[in-house]
Amino acid sequence: MIITSFNSMSEPEYLQLRTKTLNVMNKPVFHILKTGIVFLLICVLTACSSDDDNTAEPEPAPEELILGKWYFIKIMAAxxxxxxxENDCEKQTYYEFEADGTVLQGTYVLDGTECKGNTVTASYELISGGEKLLVTTSDGTANIIEISTLNGKILEIINTGGMKGTFEKR
Known part of the structure; x- marks a missing residue:
């Protein structure tokens, strides 16, 4: 039976319907349902908070990001x-940028079965807002290298000949 209005019901019909409703509400299943609804309501109300206190961390400056040891991943020619x-020996090739403006270039090659390394020291300076590196070798030769990617994990540089080197920070 569908009831559209309480006004059209007689008083005994209304009391009978009310008693049935109260009996249903006293059943254990209904208590679980009521408890669940109250719990969800409490969770929703206490989970709301303002994002005003969450301040985003500022992006590190290029001068900070470049510091550390960057290992050779690949080179793409022009x-x-x-x-x-080609081997574990060559994977040791790196650039290490230090806070004092020194850069070490460690180059490793396999000579027969022997891994031979050579380290060259130069100075560097970030220019053009961190988009380029000015590298000066010990004999005074200066090279400008474009930085195409610099983040916490990847450094990609492009030399004047168009060769792109990709390095990974470890």
């Missing part, structure tokens, strides 16, 4: 050919 480290 013609598009890609060279990866």
């Amino acid at each position: 013609d598009g050919t890609i060279q990866f480290p």
Whole structure:
């Protein structure tokens, strides 16, 4: 029976319906349902908070991001050919940028079965708002290298000949 209005019901019909409703509400299943609804309401009300106290961390400056040891992943020549480290020895090749403006370039090659390394020290300066590196070798030769990517994990540099080197911070 569908009831559209309490006004059209007689008083005994209304009391009978009210008694049935109260009996249903006293059943254990209804108590669980009521408890669940109250719990959800409490969760929703206490979970609301203002985002005003959440301040975003500022992006580190290029001067901070570049610091550390960057290992060779690949080089892409201007013609598009890609060279990866051929062995574990070549994977040791790195650039290490220090806060005092010194950069160490460690180059490793496999000579027969022997891994040979050579380290060159130069100075560096970030220019053009951190988009370029000015590297000066010990003999005074200066090179400007474009930085195409610099984040906490990847450094990509492009030399004047168009060769792009990709390095990973470890």
